[in-house]
Amino acid sequence: MESTLRAPSIDPGAYLSADTLEEELHRIWPSAWHLLALTRDLPNDKDYLRKRVARTDLVLHRLGERIIAYANVCPHRFSTLVDQPSGNAPLQCPYHLWSFDTDGYPSAVPHRQGIPLAEFTQGARLSTWQVALVGEFIFVSKQPIQSCEDYLGALGADLARMSRALGNELPPVTLDVAANWKIIAQNTVELQHAYSVHPGTFAALSSKPMRIDSDLPLANSISYVMRLKPERFEGRLNARLKSLLSRVEQPFPDGYRHHLIFPATTLGYVDNRMLTIIDYQPLTAGACRMSARMFEFVVPDLSPLEASILASIRPLDHQFSLQVFEEDGGICEAVQRGLHNRPADMPGVLMPVEHMVARFQDMYQQWMDYK
Incomplete structure (x- = not known):
């Protein structure tokens, strides 16, 4: 009888190897598109924002109507260009006051003594990155192998609509996790652990048996809806809440909606309550930094009573997310520890229900094999 189990396409040693991480940072990170910020982060001319993409200290800078991205180093004598996390300043090096135009070329060079x-x-020239706007979302890539529009495919329109529905931002969260970035990314597209790892959060909301509806496959993303118990909207107040959340100007997911954009960005929300955007940046082969931003969705035409109903659930949603972060981080660290103890003849196995993990692994291998 033919087995329905599948061998992983990622070798277990790849979660431990510093050499593999170096190859990933060479093959994947420069060519992929990364969701780095929102246009609201740079509302005014000369606003800048520092972000990290793997090992690159990157600056997003609004100059007039244009947002540019460049590595935070002057090509003259290698000073950092900005030292604060964010601010407002011209694109000028503080060391010798070289200024640069929006294409990264020097536009003013003091003391050049007649040199044209x-x-x-x-x-x-500055080390510039390409920038693409998808609604309010800012994507960057150093050496893209395709346009951001092609990279995202059909997901792009959904993201643009989603960005336009965002309201106030809640306090962000940064968490260092002692696990390889691929372990954490795969954990986000496998829901069977909800009952064991998230007993007080997702397990309490999940239908039994678990129902997950996957989107049609795309080349660089994985999307699904995890259906939740219909009883969560029983009662007058909960029914009113569902009616409010259905007014958000994007489709009501009726469950937990999740998108993973390869390599390591996720967007998730339950019933249009709050969007969580998480970026996982590798620090070492065995550690990554999880940076999460959370946003309310705008519900139009709220009455004072309706606004108070939504205000009452915001702290609960925020605490729910924080608990999930801690739970996921803990189990991913347990996987990383287990990998160190793995005997050489233990390759791992994937069940049919873990088909989205298999998709991620196949996606990863395609990127690693790309010439």
């Missing part, structure tokens, strides 16, 4: 400015276009 054109000579500075060779070897003195």
Whole structure:
């Protein structure tokens, strides 16, 4: 009888190997598109924001109507260009006051003693990244192999609509997790652990048996809806809450909606209550940094009573997310510890129900094999 089980396409050693991480940072990170920020983070001319993409200290800078991205280093004598997390300043190096245009070329060079400015276009350009706006979301890529529109495919329109429905931001969360980034990414597209790892959060809401509706496959993302107990909307107040959340100007998911954008960005929300955007950046082969931003969705035309109903659930939603972060981080660290104890003849196995994990692993291998 033919087995329905499948061997993983990622070798277990890849979660421990520093050499593998170096290859990932060479093959995947520069060519993928990364959701880095929102346009609301840079509302004014000359606003800037520092972000990290793997090992690159990157600056997003609004110059007029354009948002540009560049590595935080001057090509002259290698000073950092900005030292604060965010601020408002011209694109000018603080060391020798070189200024740069929106394409990264020097536009003003003091003390050049008659040397034509054109000579500075060779070897003195900022290390710029490509920027793409998807609604309010800012994506960046160093050396993309395709446009951001093609990279996201049909998901792009959903993201643009979602971004336009965002309201106030809740306090962000940063958590260092002692686990390989691939372990955490795969954990987000496997829901069977909800009953054991999240007994007080997702397990309390999940239908039994678990029902997960996957979107049609896309090349660089995995999307699904985890259906939740219909009883959560029983009672007058809960029914009123469902009616309110259905007015958000994006489709009502009727459950937990999740998108993973390869390699390591996730967007998730329950019933249009609150969007959580999480970015997982590798620190070492055995550790990554999880940076989470959380946003309310805008419900139009709220009455004072309706606003008070929504205000009452915001702290609960925030605490729910924090608990899930801690639970997921803990179990991923347990996997990382287990990998260190794995005997050489234990390759791992995937069950049919873990088909989205298999999709992630196949996606990963395609990127690692790309020439």
